[in-house]
Amino acid sequence: MDTSTQLNTELNQQHLRPQIDKQLEGVGDAALKAKIEASEVNVFYGENQALYDVNLKIGERSVTALIGPSGCGKSTFIRTLNRMNDIIEGCRVTGRITLDGQNIYDPGVDPVQLRARVGMVFQKPNPFPKSIFDNIAYGPKIHGLASSKSELEEIVVTSLRKAGIFDEVKDRLSEPGTGLSGGQQQRLCIARAIAVSPDVILMDEPCSALDPIATARIEELMDELKENYTIVIVTHSMQQAARVSQRTAFFHLGKLVEEGETETIFTTPKDERTESYITGRIG
Amino acid sequence: MSNDHIVKSFDEDLNHIESLVMEMGGLVEVQISNAASALSQRNVELSENVISNDKKIDALEREVDSAVVRILALRHPKAQDLRAVVVAPKIASNLERIGDYSKNIAKRSIVLARTQKIGSADETIKRMSGLVQDMIKDVLDAYIKRDAITADNVRLRDEAVDQMHNTLFRELLTYMMEDPRAISSCMHLLFTAKNIERMGDHTTSIAEQVYYMVNGENLDDDRPKSDKTSSTMIEPTSTN
Numbered sequence: 001m002d003t004s005t006q007l008n009t010e011l012n013q014q015h016l017r018p019q020i021d022k023q024l025e026g027v028g029d030a031a032l033k034a035k036i037e038a039s040e041v042n043v044f045y046g047e048n049q050a051l052y053d054v055n056l057k058i059g060e061r062s063v064t065a066l067i068g069p070s071g072c073g074k075s076t077f078i079r080t081l082n083r084m085n086d087i088i089e090g091c092r093v094t095g096r097i098t099l100d101g102q103n104i105y106d107p108g109v110d111p112v113q114l115r116a117r118v119g120m121v122f123q124k125p126n127p128f129p130k131s132i133f134d135n136i137a138y139g140p141k142i143h144g145l146a147s148s149k150s151e152l153e154e155i156v157v158t159s160l161r162k163a164g165i166f167d168e169v170k171d172r173l174s175e176p177g178t179g180l181s182g183g184q185q186q187r188l189c190i191a192r193a194i195a196v197s198p199d200v201i202l203m204d205e206p207c208s209a210l211d212p213i214a215t216a217r218i219e220e221l222m223d224e225l226k227e228n229y230t231i232v233i234v235t236h237s238m239q240q241a242a243r244v245s246q247r248t249a250f251f252h253l254g255k256l257v258e259e260g261e262t263e264t265i266f267t268t269p270k271d272e273r274t275e276s277y278i279t280g281r282i283g
Numbered sequence: 284m285s286n287d288h289i290v291k292s293f294d295e296d297l298n299h300i301e302s303l304v305m306e307m308g309g310l311v312e313v314q315i316s317n318a319a320s321a322l323s324q325r326n327v328e329l330s331e332n333v334i335s336n337d338k339k340i341d342a343l344e345r346e347v348d349s350a351v352v353r354i355l356a357l358r359h360p361k362a363q364d365l366r367a368v369v370v371a372p373k374i375a376s377n378l379e380r381i382g383d384y385s386k387n388i389a390k391r392s393i394v395l396a397r398t399q400k401i402g403s404a405d406e407t408i409k410r411m412s413g414l415v416q417d418m419i420k421d422v423l424d425a426y427i428k429r430d431a432i433t434a435d436n437v438r439l440r441d442e443a444v445d446q447m448h449n450t451l452f453r454e455l456l457t458y459m460m461e462d463p464r465a466i467s468s469c470m471h472l473l474f475t476a477k478n479i480e481r482m483g484d485h486t487t488s489i490a491e492q493v494y495y496m497v498n499g500e501n502l503d504d505d506r507p508k509s510d511k512t513s514s515t516m517i518e519p520t521s522t523n
Contacts, residue, residue: 274362
């Protein structure tokens, strides 16, 4: 049974089918290959509810952008996708999030293994205070992905290449990662995420601390990476969401207001709140 | 939804484009009216006015274009703003063409001023231009009020213009067959009527742009089309 059949079977068993079908109206076959599915996701920080009944499918090998004003829940949502919220005290998640059909909140799921499959890149580049080589080699080492030194070296080189930074750092792999420029550090962090062979890469405002050239490099990189990875990006730049993503989801006050093809969201959004936000009106 | 942007100067830029288009539209309405009057009154001076005023419309079109390029580069408009910005140069281009047709009518009027009237052709042309003028007025109202229903109605009114053009076409063909000395005048009148018929088409196109601007989708291309002059034949024997 292939993944999508398995997923379908599971969905039918969960009686989620009508709901998902509703979301798929007018959507092409490409979107049917959902890598991640969030259903009825609610997130609470203590007494405060940060997300309300979010239902969202994230397509495989594509870029999905999450947009919305500050405090709308988009960062909270992206952090539910690799259980980064687990480490926040008082944070409670209800609902169901599946990765390839498996609920990532099942008690049997090891968050550490999950985060190897669902990597994350943050707003501020955060290389380890170690050499460029060790920054990349760390993950594969602790996950036991390399059986020999040469294999490890290969992973490091491949990851740096995929992140489009190898040529810039190949002569100084033993120098500290923190000595690189901001844009290079961010690509180093992407290389570090790639090194553990994830399926999904989450990016929480990956370019907000970078200049336009470094931003363009990351955007170009995302375009290449989506051939092999599923990418979810939170961004405050709507221009960036429009440029890099195939689908866009707009969050407002903890609710998913609208989700659809990026082109549609930016030309003819259905919901007035989306329209107000993307056109810069007082909503 | 509030109509005000958080950045006020963005509103000013959008309003500027809108007012340029409206100014063009106002000028074009006057041009059509004057061109038709100049023809029916054999008023050469008015014709010359129409010809020289066309430059103002052309200049406004260039102003719309540069305002649009500027707003695209500086503001990155989206959704309804984006649609309002991209339709502006198209509407301006339609208006500019209508202005050109008015100018062409004025040029022909100067020639026709030296000739005898042909039947009731002048009156028919005046009525046709009146219809188009009303259509332009209403479509500009629809543009400024974001009124897609009015825009769609304007589009459907083009059929009446086409039908008047057909009638005049047949009438003028008959006059030409009766008296070859009338051919020169009749040809100018025919081109004049054709110009007005084309104005109606451009007005229809503006109506479609307004509809798209408001609703974000295009109208179906199934409006009634009644210009039959491209396939009209009158056999000489049939008039004897």
